Amino acid sequence: MPKVILLFCSMSGNTEEIAENIETSISHHGLEVHKFQIDMDDITVTDLLEYEAILFGTYTWGDGDIPYELEDFYDDMDDMDLTGKVVALFGSCDSMYPNYGGAIETFAKRFKERGAANVLYHLKVDLTPDQDDVKRCEKFAEDFVEQLNVFAE
Template sequence: MALTNYRPKRAIVYTSVTGNTEQLAEMLQTAMLNQGLQSMLYRIEDFPLTALTSFDTLLIGTYTWGSGEIPEEMRDLYEAIERLDRKELQTAAFGTGDSFFAEFCGAVDRFRDMLYMKTQLVATLKVELMPQPSDSRRCEKLVELIKLQGMQLFFSEDQGDR
């Protein structure tokens, strides 16, 4: 990658039924903006899956269903990333769940395990039900890691070009 005005393409993609994960996704977008990182915010239904390869960073947000299951609407994204197998893709998994259930945020764990194998997984974030104002600090932390690791990726690729 040359030293250019190359702009990484970042997206936050999420699913949410009762609004908890949506709130967390919005908190993350605010944290991204606070740290100067532009990102698109998509509900999974609106995410352009066919353009997956054009993204540099994906933050993936999900609630958990059944017994620790990934919701149906997130499965295509899960499988597409698994097939893509692109280690340069920077990712994070986040979500909300209810610790009443045996597998708290199990869907986040399932995404995490796959993303760790197939992409450059940076961080995960789990929140109990509705995000609280104190969770914004955790969002800021996650974004700090995205930023830091993004710089490392940039410089290592830049070195590789020489």
Template sequence: MKKTLIIYASMSGNTEDIAKLIGKRLQEDEMDVTYEEMDVCDSESIKEYDYILAGSYTWGDGDLPYEAEDFYEELSDADFTGKKIGCFGSGDHSYPKFCEAVDILHGRFTETGADVFTDLLKIEGSPETDEDISECIRFAEVFSKWCAKSGRVALNVT
């Protein structure tokens, strides 16, 4: 069973809800899923996992929230070569940079040498609609298939 970590920063619970939907679906694929809040994670401890998914809400006009800042800074010196990592998050379209924290995390993980899933999951607010829930499940399904293969799988979920 592949050890999978889902780390997230969630103030209102929206990103946590997304994380739980993703994790539930990954468990169906025999992944051993652990959840951690981003503000208690460090870059060394997460290396013990086979797969990592990182999620965050976006603060203000496109910033990482304070709960993610220390973790983000630690990643600047990390080496995640060979790790498979995906990124997701929640946001609000009324701000100019919708879900920018997802892009910021994706960029930083790419800098670490990780094999980063090119598709990003971005959800407006809480995943309450059938469409949003389906998007989260589909993201998890395709991430799981991508992890199991050496090639890339197109998802086109944004």
């Protein structure tokens, strides 16, 4: 069974709520998920090497910027080899800005540059998740588990 890490950064609690919904859904599929909040828990970029699968969540600051809490994490990825890691990204966004969810796209590009297989669409939720968004989180988690099974074969 693949080891899954779910790590996220949340300012207002929206991305944290998305992470919790995804974690619950994945747990229902029998996978153990190790969840960390980047700006609160003791987690470094090198910890990613201990996992086969990575769920990464971030909010987007302003018009597409990565949050200041993630700047060091982003820079620390420079020398990482994440080849073979299955990665999916999610986060809260604000449709008021033209670059909707830009931080998610920035990190997706970074993970790909480091060799990870970004296997899913990016789950973007406009601000606070509503009931429809919770269903989207559940579907995202199901799709992630399905992709893990494909990679495991």
